[in-house]
Amino acid sequence: MSMLNVNLPGLNLKNPIMPASGCFGFGREYSEFYDLSVLGAIMIKATTAEPRFGNATPRVAETSAGMLNAIGLQNPGLKKVISDELKWLENYDVPIIANVAGSHEEEYVEVAREISKAQNVRALELNISCPNVKTGGIAFGTIPEVAKQLTRKVKEVSEVPVYVKLSPNVTNIVDMALAVEDGGADGLTMINTLVGMRIDTKTGRPILANGTGGLSGPAIKPVSIRMIYEVSQRTDLPIIGMGGVESAEDVLEYFMAGASAVAVGTANFIDPFVCPSIIKELPELLTKRGYAHIEECKGVSWKHGKTAYHRA
Numbered sequence: 001m002s003m004l005n006v007n008l009p010g011l012n013l014k015n016p017i018m019p020a021s022g023c024f025g026f027g028r029e030y031s032e033f034y035d036l037s038v039l040g041a042i043m044i045k046a047t048t049a050e051p052r053f054g055n056a057t058p059r060v061a062e063t064s065a066g067m068l069n070a071i072g073l074q075n076p077g078l079k080k081v082i083s084d085e086l087k088w089l090e091n092y093d094v095p096i097i098a099n100v101a102g103s104h105e106e107e108y109v110e111v112a113r114e115i116s117k118a119q120n121v122r123a124l125e126l127n128i129s130c131p132n133v134k135t136g137g138i139a140f141g142t143i144p145e146v147a148k149q150l151t152r153k154v155k156e157v158s159e160v161p162v163y164v165k166l167s168p169n170v171t172n173i174v175d176m177a178l179a180v181e182d183g184g185a186d187g188l189t190m191i192n193t194l195v196g197m198r199i200d201t202k203t204g205r206p207i208l209a210n211g212t213g214g215l216s217g218p219a220i221k222p223v224s225i226r227m228i229y230e231v232s233q234r235t236d237l238p239i240i241g242m243g244g245v246e247s248a249e250d251v252l253e254y255f256m257a258g259a260s261a262v263a264v265g266t267a268n269f270i271d272p273f274v275c276p277s278i279i280k281e282l283p284e285l286l287t288k289r290g291y292a293h294i295e296e297c298k299g300v301s302w303k304h305g306k307t308a309y310h311r312a
Contacts, residue, residue: 010161020265022100024087051077066217070210095122129275141167144179151183161186232258248281
């Protein structure tokens, strides 16, 4: 019996490791390095109804412990993603989690309805960090009632389970988690990037053309661990944790905080083999720590925390 298999709503994973959306494209480039079928799942790049060309450049900047990006949801659009990218991914024995994005509720619903019909899409990742153009650009994921309503609308049309991607740029992440759970979410992915900024000291201008961008990488891991620790004790929804994952040790830490699976993001840009390397190293680490299966270490930190976040 495998030490790594995990069963989540819609997802029977051979292992709990997957590349995070936005850090793996649709997998074509990485398929030149290894067989994508070794992955637990693939979270594909965000898909919108129509093609998007993204923000002006520069839209990526290095930081001392990660990176900033303001890509702007560049993607070929719903029809091309289904006909080209998802069709190509059928060559691999790996479940696909489709990231759904939009500028308004109707766009989310349209994308969710159509992409969830694809043969290899086993779940949706609802990207609620997008700005809502109908409310002056306020992100869907910052107001509990708005996030709840969007989740409910998508659930009504989706043919597969819906995992909501939570933004850390909120006052209370637990409130957001409980809101989308009430909206019918089947699971959570967390966390999305933190809003950050860098300034060129020679010009006094922001380095990113967009001004601000999303901070990812090792710098945000402690924030993500804390938020998952809090949320996982208030809901039974499975959590796919992400933020600064680079090693098997990081994966173990996420599980101990309460995650049920882990996504690897920025590290893919540094080492294209990071996901298969982690998958290979995990069994040895689990054995070393005295665990017979990855799920045995889920939430073990709860009983040691100074602050109790017990389920209501």
